[in-house]
Amino acid sequence: MPSDPYERIVVDGKVLDALTLGAIKRAEAILGRKIPIVQGSYNAGGVAASAGTHDFGGVFDTIAGGHDDAVKALRAVGFAAWYRPTLPGVWSAHCHAVLIGHGRLAPAAARQVQAYLARRDGLVSNAIDSDPGWTNTARYTVQAFHADVERGKLDAREAKKLGKVKTLWKQIKAIRKRRKFLAKR
Template identity: 45%
Template sequence: MKPLSAGVAVAAGLVALATVPAIASSSAEPTPATATVSMAAVLRAAQIDPQRHDQTVTAGAGPSVTAVERALRARGLLDQQYVDGHFGSKTVSAYAAYQRSLGYEGLAANGLPGRSSLVRLGTDRFEVTHVVGPGARTTHGGKVVNERTKAMLRQAQRLAGHTFKLDQGSYNPGGDPTSAGTHDGGGVVDINVDGMNRALRSKAVKALRQVGFAAWYRTPSQGDWPHHIHAVAINDPDLSSPAQHQVGDYYLGRNGLANEAPDDGPEVKPIRTWEQYRRTR
């Protein structure tokens, strides 16, 4: 047989190499490019799971959370043992570290997945669906809130048949030491109850819960504060860490205070976010 020339041999070798299937790296554990991650689901899990006393996975959030955890693991920010679909404190800390690596700070690095950071994390791994945004900062009753919170308050007022007067709004770091940092971020308000009778207070709290707030009527016997209604917008990406924990407590049937006592407000089931509420109308 006539020997192949050098050029022909090289060409033949390249053809042979082209027919060899690529070997995927098992250590990276990539999520398929066609995967989707629900921002709404991972936000919900990131608020509830750190408040659990076990490793239970939040219903409907497991696949999305696992995809996020795999991406954090691929960046060396999360140990493999925590890639389990449970968005606990280790995952929150890892996500906050990822946000800081992007140059974010303050509320933008609070460990709650925001749209921009989640999209960047999902590059070549997953697409982001069910996006939640707080909107720009605005005012309601003279207090600073974001557009999402304002829309929620307006609808709750319609359901309650009462206009709310706010004692405290959002984005108010250090404004009231008794608030324990809950108002440092977005999505949190305190509502004045002067002139409200017991029935109206209960109706107001129920209305707030119906539209997507974790809400409670607070009394001086519970802490160093006057009578008021405290409300936290579920799934607001701008929530401070203490406010995140209160949302988790609400889902778990607690009162949102340090004593973790049972929820003392009107029952509203199922618990819905603002986006879920709007879809039911």
């Protein structure tokens, strides 16, 4: 995982940035399963129905299966997230998520964050938010991202197997120990 939180990364063919991916990884840990990306960020003009929310960073859509649990997990780590039921001719059922506090949100996405904080659905109708798990305190910040990078929790290649993560962490500790030793010389 890059150390720049706004570095763009391609995941499952969709563009995100490292900060958004870090928050998704935390939500996956809560949920206990992978959260597949069906539309990423930095997708200006890609889907008209998205009304510009995906034009910059911090926004993604995922499939709707198990949507109540997914929305709760995403909200728990700092996303303004909603289940979007199928609107025939407009979109299929999905969950839409905007990372609260992301430094590169599109204006339309920033308005959705304000709607979420006001317990609204983030759509033009401005209906009351009926999804579970609302919170106004959860945030996945740049500082949290850097802490995750430092701890090695976001290396996607290593996270596939817990044993590899433990080995990587031991290697990092050994390198730090060696650096301290060399610094004393």
